[in-house]
Amino acid sequence: xxxxxxxxxxxxxxxxxxxxxxxxxxxxxxxxxxxxxxxxxxxxxxxxxxxxxxxxxxxxxxxxxxxxxxxxxxxxxxxxxxxxxxxxxxxxxxxxxxxxxxxxxxxxxxxxxxxxxxxxxxxxxxxxxxxxxxxxxxxxxxxxxxxxxxxxxxxxxxxxxxxxxxxxxxxxxxxxxxxxxxxxxxxxxxxxxxxxxxxxxxxxxxxxxxxxxxxxxxxxxxxxxxxxxxxxxxxxxxxxxxxxxxxxxxxxxxxxxxxxxx
Ligand code: ATP
Numbered sequence: 343x344x345x346x347x348x349x350x351x352x353x354x355x356x357x358x359x360x361x362x363x364x365x366x367x368x369x370x371x372x373x374x375x376x377x378x379x380x381x382x383x384x385x386x387x388x389x390x391x392x393x394x395x396x397x398x399x400x401x402x403x404x405x406x407x408x409x410x411x412x413x414x415x416x417x418x419x420x421x422x423x424x425x426x427x428x429x430x431x432x433x434x435x436x437x438x439x440x441x442x443x444x445x446x447x448x449x450x451x452x453x454x455x456x457x458x459x460x461x462x463x464x465x466x467x468x469x470x471x472x473x474x475x476x477x478x479x480x481x482x483x484x485x486x487x488x489x490x491x492x493x494x495x496x497x498x499x500x501x502x503x504x505x506x507x508x509x510x511x512x513x514x515x516x517x518x519x520x521x522x523x524x525x526x527x528x529x530x531x532x533x534x535x536x537x538x539x540x541x542x543x544x545x546x547x548x549x550x551x552x553x554x555x556x557x558x559x560x561x562x563x564x565x566x567x568x569x570x571x572x573x574x575x576x577x578x579x580x581x582x583x584x585x586x587x588x589x590x591x592x593x594x595x596x597x598x599x600x601x602x603x604x
Contacts, residue, residue, distance in 0.1 A: 357419065359384040359541035360405070360436075360510045365414035367404040374400040376565040377414060382510070387542040389556035389573075391549060393585055397565040398545045399441055402512050405543075406438040407431045418510060432461055437508035441515040441545075443499040447488035451479055451498050454487055455505050462506025466538065472501035476531045493524025497531065504535065511535075513544040517551070529555060549581050563587050 362380040366373065374397045382388050392398050403409035405416050407428035415424040416431075423431045445454050455469055473480050476497040482490065487498060496516065503511055516532075517525040525548075532555070536542060546552040552559055553573045561569040561584040569576070569584035582588075 357384055358382065358417070359386070359419060360543070361415075361417040362405060363415045363417075365401070365404060365416065366412045367400050367409055368412060369400070373412075374565050375404060378565075378567055380560065380567070382541055382543060384509075384541055385536075385539050386558065387536055387544070387556045389552035389559045390543060390545045390562060391547070391552050391559060391581060391585060392562035396562040398562055399514055401562070402438055402514050402543070402545065403440075406436060406512065408438070429461065432506055432508075433463065435463055435507065435509035437462070437503040437506050437511050439496075439499045439503045439511070439513045439516070441518065443495050445487040445495055445498055445502070448486055450484050450486055451490070452483040454498055454502055458502040458505040462508070465507030467504040467507050469505075472504055475504070475534045476501055478527060491524065492520050493527055496520060496524070496528050500528070500531070504540075508540060510541045510543065513542065515545050515547065517546065517548060525551075549578055549585070553578060553581065561585055 358381050360380070360382040362378055364377040364379060365375060366377050367375040378401060390398050390401070400409060404411050407423070407426060411424065415422060417423065418431065418434055418436050421434060423434060423436065426434070446457065449457070452469065455472060459468070469483070473483075478494060479497055479501060482494060487495060490498065500513065516528060520528065529551070532542070544556070546555075553576065556573050558570070558572050559576055559581060560567050561581055563584065564587070568587070569581065
């Protein structure tokens with residue numbers, strides 16, 4: 343069973359935090375993202391899953407403006423950010439925690455956080471609130487990033503993105519390379535921050551974790567979204583079948599934004 347992207351949206355939430363329309367991107371001759379349509383509601387947590395090479399990273403980087411779009415548009419709330427640079431999108435509230443975390447290795451945790459604050463918006467997130475959400479960072483603020491464990495680095499990377507006070511936070515491969523205990527810690531903090539109202543789009547390889555944590559799951563296969571549903575409606579078998587492109591999976595037709603309920 344597949345449904346149009348956006349159809350599973352919780353219509354009690356008003357408006358759309360992120361609207362991706364017919365977004366297309368590639369690398370040289372390769373089209374890595376075929377026209378993709380995606381709507382994410384304010385405060386929603388959306389998991390993007392798919393096999394290696396499905397196009398998840400290219401999609402997130404194109405939404406963030408780091409990778410050029412070949413076609414299509416990206417709206418952040420009511421603002422069309424398609425013509426804007428990644429830096430200007432960040433200033434408007436669109437943040438990406440990249441795969442591999444990309445911290446400044448010689449800078450301390452506090453310095454990594456401070457650098458981000460200057461490129462974002464003002465809001466509830468500062469060093470104190472980031473440390474409250476990620477208590478494991480409390481005693482590490484003066485430690486260089488290259489002397490942290492993988493889980494600690496991921497916490498700093500997410501904290502750094504939060505320092506820009508995003509309305510939409512995108513996280514690429516949030517648990518990649520972390521121990522199970524470190525993944526648990528990161529997700530405990532993500533659970534805390536979802537109560538802050540930030541909209542989250544996360545790439546997660548662990549399907550069970552994605553279904554457990556997200557409100558909605560979309561699956562990408564060879565550059566296309568092939569399955570979408572609320573976590574409560576989708577089974578792990580359905581997601582696994584879509585993930586591997588097994589029979590019954592088909593491309594999702596383009597959908598408009600969700601309609602208001604009468
Ligand atoms: P992974 O989980 O392995 O990161 P992904 O779903 O994020 O995979 P992408 O990294 O977006 O997928 O890759 C999509 C396609 O684009 C793949 O075929 C990949 O080989 C190709 N690709 C990605 N980056 C580049 C690049 N810099 N140059 C050329 N091709 C690339």
